[in-house]
Amino acid sequence: MNISRRICKGLIWFWFFTGSCTAAFAQRHHLYNDTSLYRVYGLLQQKEEKVIPILHLGDSHVQAGFFPNAVRDRLQGEFGDAGQGWVFPYNLAGTNGPDDYRWSSFFRWNGDRMVDRNLGQWPGPGGIMISRQQGMSLLTFSGKPVKCLKLWYEGGEGLPEANAGEDHPAAGEAMVYEGEPVMAAKEVKVCMDSVVSGISLRFPSISRFYGAVAENGKPGILYHAIGINGAQFSHYNQFEGKITASQMEILKPALVIISLGTNEAFGGISAVQLRQEIGKMMEVMKSLAPEARFIFTTPPSGMMKKRQVPYKKKGKKRTYYRVSYVKVPQATTLRDAMITLCDENGWAYWDLYEAMKADKRFARAWSGDHVHFNAYGYNLQGQLLAEAVLDSFQQWNKQKSKP
Template identity: 40%
Template sequence: MAAVLVLLLATFTTYAQPQANVIQQDTALYSAFESLYHADSNVVSILHLGDSHVQAGFFPFATASMLQQQFGYAGRGYVFPYNVAGTNGPEDYRWNSTARWTMERVIDRYKPPVLGPGAIAIQTQAQAPALSFAGKQDGTMDNNFRKVQLFYDAATDNNTVFSPDAADITITDMPFPGTPTIKMATLDFLQTSQTFQVRWENTGNLPFRFYGAVLQNGRNGVLYHSIGINGAMYQQYNDLNSILLAQMAVFKPRLVIISLGTNEAYGRFDPLAFREEIDKTVQLIKEQAPQASILLTTPPNCMRAVKKAVRKKINKKKYRTYYTTSYYPNPYIAMATQQITGYARQHGIACWNFNAVNKAENRRFAGGWAPDHIHFNTKGYQLQGQLLYEALQQSYNQYLQVKKKNQVNSDDRR
């Protein structure tokens, strides 16, 4: 973990803290900061919810690595077999299976009423489905674990779970709301490991769904869960709010970071409707997890790409068509940013205006954009993650000053 932090910090030149890189209404995070202050004796769960900016993992894992270096590392957190599902995901681990699986996501038009805490599931008709997990030793995250929690629905109560390396297997009914056959299998290991295998038997002919797993190492510190779905929007998480209910029940977060708004800005954008969707998400989290602090983030300074065909004369009779791409500001990105920051300010919720940070740090992000200028490349996402950590660290230092001042005043009154 230390090596990862050094690598991340060495990737970027040290700059003075920019004025824009602050968290607005950061006192709303003091409850989460109090938990981090005592992270040496507790596990502090953090949920980072988002879209494609989060799904690949580079952005949240940069933030997670630095937080865990400072406050302790409690485990890898949520993992999902994205490669088995046929989509992109974090590169520091891999799943394998001999069964044939199909993917179900929150963004799909036709989807089941329950998708679990990851907003994604894989489904198979195999009668004895098996999965294996392997963390990469040189990965960006430490994948060592002593406990694995598996979330699944076999559509029957008569199935049996086998894992050859686990010392003990405990089955828990309905770890989150849904069908009565949803289970959590907890695998306990005598020694730390980076690999495991699991197989379910007697599952019958009904669809078997797997919702992902949580890896823990048995130590105190930060447990950072990253949940991102390509194309996701606030409205989709709200329409299928069983996902948010599952996240609050399973992760029990002390801090929820929400990085959404980009996809809304590339459709028919309605500012008031967008603001209402933000409120639905926030209110549900507050209702289900009143102990959790919430941090809203704004989208990057994304552009619209316009391709233009240019015909060039090669000789007297032949022409060749070339295409040039021009990038223009997307006005809906600015509108989405205004709605997020305005809502946060109105309701006293912490907000990291990354859109403003992205503009202020445009030179550092110059080589960090992907060709579509909507997403970043690996370097760009790691820089974004570092900047989020720096903003959190600045607010945390202010919290420490307030805490120290309150302690002094309390001592003076005695």
């Protein structure tokens, strides 16, 4: 009798545990409203023939590169690598950026961002630009294998000269093409004869540089990551939506992943204000890219200091502090508002907020400020988001294959 009870109790706990694990796994890997993405999945099936541009838009969680790079690596590993995508000289602007590419210059540049106060002019498609007194200048890009760089800048007459340096003598002379201007910016495409690891550019006259797109000449996914520290939806909507409009115009994304909301939560933005700003952004995007599809990622829970308790260690003069943290209450409100808006419009979303609660690994994913994440945490987010997209794609593929 006792044995039977123990067996029954064990089975109940086993079912409860496996059910909880299954639910948690589904929570982490689930992409909601994914029927809206079927057009993108159709393009992914043509990975050997086409370049599929994806734009990942966000704030500091995106600017650092760890989060979008994890998504990029996973998706490009599955559907092909068409290049590094959007690349900007964050280091020359005096801020942090991805560590898998670098820009260098002999000249000093000034950086301006869309989040800066009293910014009087459009900062470019990336929401950030570098500038200097107009004149001749040099810029060198180095990163993953690249064949073509498409550039956007302002300057005087004449096109830039380009070369791959002494390390790639077989690359030959670069071909330079001038495209249609975007807003106030010139568009120039520089192509080498073969794939190289870097390209040096000599501009006869330049005053502002807005960024570039790196392509390797192969089909597959071209993943653009654009993020600015401190950014909110409202910042991307500045200048009558020209920042977002230029992104749609030059990058022509088939899929846009939007990872914003953290700064709104810490800034006390209301749910009504959030809905309004998302609406403005989407109106611009859909008007210029009606075939594009969207994935929203809900903001993380976020943590803020509750209190600091001073204490001293025995035999030490230094004062130490025990810090306790609490979740940012507005993050839940804005997460719910974002989900409601996505459901109303049929936009896909991945619920990072809930995924964090379902995955114990996030306990060691925070950085010291409990607002940002460490490299492990960002990589974990990227892996989970990519897996959610891949799981959804595979389910669509199975259903499509059924007779």
